[in-house]
Amino acid sequence: MFVDTPEEVRDADVSAIASLDEPTRRRLYDHVVRQSAPVSRDEAAAAIGLARKTAAFHLDRLADESLLDVVYERRSGRSGPGAGRPAKLYRRSAKEVAVSLPDRRxxxxxxxxxxxxxxxxxxxxxxxxxxxxxxxxxxxxxxxxxxxxxxxxxxxxxxxxxxxxxxxxxxxxxxxxxxxxxxxxxxxxxxxxxxxxxxxxxxxxxxxxxxxxxxxxxxxxxxxx
Incomplete structure:
Protein backbone atom coordinates (compact mmCIF):
# COMPACT_ATOMS: atom_id res chain seq x y z
CA MET A 1 0.00 0.00 0.00
CA PHE A 2 1.35 3.41 -0.96
CA VAL A 3 1.01 6.19 1.64
CA ASP A 4 1.45 9.85 0.75
CA THR A 5 4.49 11.45 2.30
CA PRO A 6 4.05 14.56 4.49
CA GLU A 7 5.52 16.62 1.64
CA GLU A 8 2.95 15.21 -0.81
CA VAL A 9 0.11 15.93 1.60
CA ARG A 10 1.34 19.48 2.17
CA ASP A 11 1.76 20.08 -1.56
CA ALA A 12 -1.78 18.83 -2.19
CA ASP A 13 -3.18 21.15 0.49
CA VAL A 14 -1.26 24.12 -0.90
CA SER A 15 -2.58 23.35 -4.39
CA ALA A 16 -6.14 23.08 -3.09
CA ILE A 17 -6.04 26.42 -1.31
CA ALA A 18 -4.27 28.08 -4.24
CA SER A 19 -7.08 26.96 -6.55
CA LEU A 20 -9.48 29.21 -4.60
CA ASP A 21 -7.49 32.27 -5.62
CA GLU A 22 -9.38 32.24 -8.94
CA PRO A 23 -12.40 34.55 -8.30
CA THR A 24 -15.02 32.59 -10.25
CA ARG A 25 -13.97 29.32 -8.67
CA ARG A 26 -14.10 30.87 -5.21
CA ARG A 27 -17.64 32.18 -5.83
CA LEU A 28 -18.76 28.73 -6.93
CA TYR A 29 -17.14 27.09 -3.91
CA ASP A 30 -18.76 29.58 -1.53
CA HIS A 31 -22.16 29.00 -3.17
CA VAL A 32 -21.96 25.20 -2.95
CA VAL A 33 -20.86 25.08 0.70
CA ARG A 34 -23.71 27.41 1.73
CA GLN A 35 -26.34 25.03 0.39
CA SER A 36 -28.03 22.41 2.55
CA ALA A 37 -28.20 19.89 -0.32
CA PRO A 38 -25.88 18.95 -3.20
CA VAL A 39 -25.87 21.37 -6.13
CA SER A 40 -26.05 20.55 -9.85
CA ARG A 41 -24.01 22.27 -12.55
CA ASP A 42 -27.13 24.01 -13.88
CA GLU A 43 -28.10 25.28 -10.42
CA ALA A 44 -24.61 26.58 -9.70
CA ALA A 45 -24.33 28.24 -13.11
CA ALA A 46 -27.70 29.98 -12.69
CA ALA A 47 -26.92 31.13 -9.15
CA ILE A 48 -23.57 32.71 -10.10
CA GLY A 49 -24.58 33.87 -13.57
CA LEU A 50 -22.20 31.68 -15.55
CA ALA A 51 -22.38 29.56 -18.65
CA ARG A 52 -23.00 25.93 -17.73
CA LYS A 53 -19.74 24.84 -19.37
CA THR A 54 -17.76 27.37 -17.34
CA ALA A 55 -19.43 26.32 -14.10
CA ALA A 56 -18.79 22.66 -14.88
CA PHE A 57 -15.09 23.30 -15.51
CA HIS A 58 -14.58 25.08 -12.19
CA LEU A 59 -16.73 22.64 -10.20
CA ASP A 60 -14.73 19.71 -11.55
CA ARG A 61 -11.49 21.50 -10.71
CA LEU A 62 -12.70 21.95 -7.14
CA ALA A 63 -13.57 18.26 -7.01
CA ASP A 64 -10.14 17.34 -8.38
CA GLU A 65 -8.58 19.35 -5.54
CA SER A 66 -10.77 17.47 -3.00
CA LEU A 67 -12.53 20.68 -1.98
CA LEU A 68 -15.88 19.34 -3.24
CA ASP A 69 -17.30 15.83 -3.28
CA VAL A 70 -19.20 14.51 -6.30
CA VAL A 71 -22.42 12.53 -5.80
CA TYR A 72 -24.96 11.19 -8.28
CA GLU A 73 -28.70 11.40 -7.65
CA ARG A 74 -31.90 11.13 -9.68
CA ARG A 75 -33.70 14.41 -9.21
CA SER A 76 -36.95 13.05 -10.75
CA GLY A 77 -37.66 10.90 -7.73
CA ARG A 78 -38.23 7.91 -10.02
CA SER A 79 -36.13 4.78 -10.33
CA GLY A 80 -35.80 1.95 -12.79
CA PRO A 81 -36.05 2.04 -16.60
CA GLY A 82 -37.03 5.41 -17.97
CA ALA A 83 -36.04 7.28 -14.83
CA GLY A 84 -33.13 8.94 -16.63
CA ARG A 85 -29.48 9.20 -15.76
CA PRO A 86 -28.50 10.34 -12.26
CA ALA A 87 -27.43 13.98 -12.11
CA LYS A 88 -23.87 14.88 -11.20
CA LEU A 89 -24.03 16.96 -8.03
CA TYR A 90 -21.48 18.73 -5.85
CA ARG A 91 -21.25 19.26 -2.11
CA ARG A 92 -18.64 20.33 0.43
CA SER A 93 -15.90 17.76 0.84
CA ALA A 94 -15.49 16.00 4.15
CA LYS A 95 -11.73 16.45 3.81
CA GLU A 96 -10.15 19.15 5.94
CA VAL A 97 -7.56 21.27 4.16
CA ALA A 98 -5.16 23.44 6.13
CA VAL A 99 -1.77 24.97 5.47
CA SER A 100 0.30 26.56 8.21
CA LEU A 101 3.74 28.05 7.74
CA PRO A 102 5.63 27.31 9.93
CA ASP A 103 4.02 23.91 10.59
CA ARG A 104 1.62 23.90 13.54
CA ARG A 105 -0.15 20.96 15.21
Missing part, protein backbone atom coordinates in the same frame (compact mmCIF):
# COMPACT_ATOMS: atom_id res chain seq x y z
CA UNK A 106 -2.74 22.59 17.44
CA UNK A 107 -5.28 19.81 16.86
CA UNK A 108 -2.88 17.29 18.38
CA UNK A 109 -2.35 19.52 21.42
CA UNK A 110 -6.11 20.10 21.74
CA UNK A 111 -6.82 16.38 21.78
CA UNK A 112 -4.21 15.69 24.43
CA UNK A 113 -5.46 18.53 26.62
CA UNK A 114 -9.09 17.43 26.25
CA UNK A 115 -8.21 13.82 27.12
CA UNK A 116 -6.30 14.99 30.18
CA UNK A 117 -9.17 17.12 31.46
CA UNK A 118 -11.74 14.36 30.94
CA UNK A 119 -9.64 11.65 32.62
CA UNK A 120 -8.70 13.95 35.48
CA UNK A 121 -12.36 14.77 36.04
CA UNK A 122 -13.24 11.06 36.06
CA UNK A 123 -10.38 9.83 38.26
CA UNK A 124 -9.28 12.78 40.37
CA UNK A 125 -5.70 12.48 39.14
CA UNK A 126 -4.08 15.92 38.63
CA UNK A 127 -4.61 17.22 35.11
CA UNK A 128 -0.94 17.89 34.46
CA UNK A 129 0.06 14.37 35.50
CA UNK A 130 -2.53 12.90 33.16
CA UNK A 131 -1.41 15.22 30.35
CA UNK A 132 2.21 14.13 30.70
CA UNK A 133 1.23 10.45 30.68
CA UNK A 134 -1.09 10.84 27.68
CA UNK A 135 1.56 12.80 25.76
CA UNK A 136 4.19 10.14 26.42
CA UNK A 137 1.77 7.37 25.40
CA UNK A 138 1.02 9.17 22.14
CA UNK A 139 4.70 9.78 21.48
CA UNK A 140 5.40 6.09 22.04
CA UNK A 141 2.68 5.16 19.54
CA UNK A 142 4.10 7.56 16.95
CA UNK A 143 7.57 6.13 17.42
CA UNK A 144 6.38 2.52 17.22
CA UNK A 145 4.31 3.22 14.09
CA UNK A 146 7.18 5.03 12.39
CA UNK A 147 10.25 2.96 13.17
CA UNK A 148 12.43 4.88 10.81
CA UNK A 149 15.05 7.57 11.03
CA UNK A 150 14.43 9.83 14.05
CA UNK A 151 15.30 12.92 12.04
CA UNK A 152 12.70 12.03 9.40
CA UNK A 153 10.02 11.46 12.04
CA UNK A 154 10.71 14.84 13.63
CA UNK A 155 10.51 16.53 10.22
CA UNK A 156 7.20 14.79 9.54
CA UNK A 157 5.62 16.35 12.62
CA UNK A 158 6.92 19.84 11.99
CA UNK A 159 9.80 20.14 14.46
CA UNK A 160 12.33 21.24 11.80
CA UNK A 161 15.27 19.37 13.38
CA UNK A 162 18.87 20.32 12.73
CA UNK A 163 22.14 18.97 14.02
CA UNK A 164 24.22 21.17 16.32
CA UNK A 165 27.38 19.44 17.50
CA UNK A 166 26.17 16.15 19.01
CA UNK A 167 22.60 17.34 19.72
CA UNK A 168 19.43 17.76 17.69
CA UNK A 169 17.92 21.22 17.98
CA UNK A 170 14.26 21.57 17.05
CA UNK A 171 13.94 24.77 15.03
CA UNK A 172 10.14 24.92 15.15
CA UNK A 173 7.60 24.36 17.90
CA UNK A 174 4.40 22.86 16.44
CA UNK A 175 2.53 24.31 19.44
CA UNK A 176 4.09 27.78 19.29
CA UNK A 177 1.15 30.06 20.18
CA UNK A 178 -0.01 27.77 22.99
CA UNK A 179 3.52 27.40 24.34
CA UNK A 180 4.00 31.16 24.35
CA UNK A 181 0.88 31.75 26.46
CA UNK A 182 0.88 28.54 28.54
CA UNK A 183 4.57 27.73 28.65
CA UNK A 184 4.79 25.37 31.61
CA UNK A 185 1.79 23.29 30.55
CA UNK A 186 2.55 23.00 26.84
CA UNK A 187 6.32 22.65 27.10
CA UNK A 188 5.85 19.90 29.69
CA UNK A 189 3.45 18.14 27.33
CA UNK A 190 5.93 18.49 24.47
CA UNK A 191 8.81 17.15 26.57
CA UNK A 192 6.89 14.00 27.45
CA UNK A 193 5.64 13.61 23.88
CA UNK A 194 9.22 13.57 22.60
CA UNK A 195 10.36 11.26 25.37
CA UNK A 196 7.66 8.88 24.22
CA UNK A 197 8.80 9.21 20.60
CA UNK A 198 12.36 8.26 21.60
CA UNK A 199 11.10 5.27 23.54
CA UNK A 200 8.78 4.14 20.77
CA UNK A 201 11.43 4.37 18.09
CA UNK A 202 13.92 2.67 20.48
CA UNK A 203 16.40 5.54 20.31
CA UNK A 204 18.16 4.58 23.55
CA UNK A 205 21.22 6.72 22.92
CA UNK A 206 19.25 10.00 22.87
CA UNK A 207 17.24 11.79 25.54
CA UNK A 208 14.84 14.74 25.50
CA UNK A 209 15.82 17.58 27.81
CA UNK A 210 14.22 20.98 28.52
CA UNK A 211 16.17 23.71 26.71
CA UNK A 212 14.02 26.83 26.41
CA UNK A 213 15.37 29.69 24.35
CA UNK A 214 14.51 32.05 21.52
CA UNK A 215 14.26 30.78 17.97
CA UNK A 216 13.74 27.08 18.67
CA UNK A 217 11.56 24.54 20.47
CA UNK A 218 11.78 24.27 24.25
CA UNK A 219 13.10 20.70 24.02
CA UNK A 220 16.53 19.58 22.83
CA UNK A 221 17.50 16.00 21.96
CA UNK A 222 20.99 15.11 23.06
CA UNK A 223 23.10 12.05 23.77
CA UNK A 224 22.06 10.19 26.89
CA UNK A 225 24.20 11.24 29.83
Missing amino acids: YELAGRLLAQAVEESDATGEPVRAVLHRKAEELGTQLGEQNRTDLFELLERYGFEPRHEDDAIVLGNCPFHALAREHTQTVCGMNLHLLRGVLGGIDETGTEARPAPGPGHCCVRLQPTA
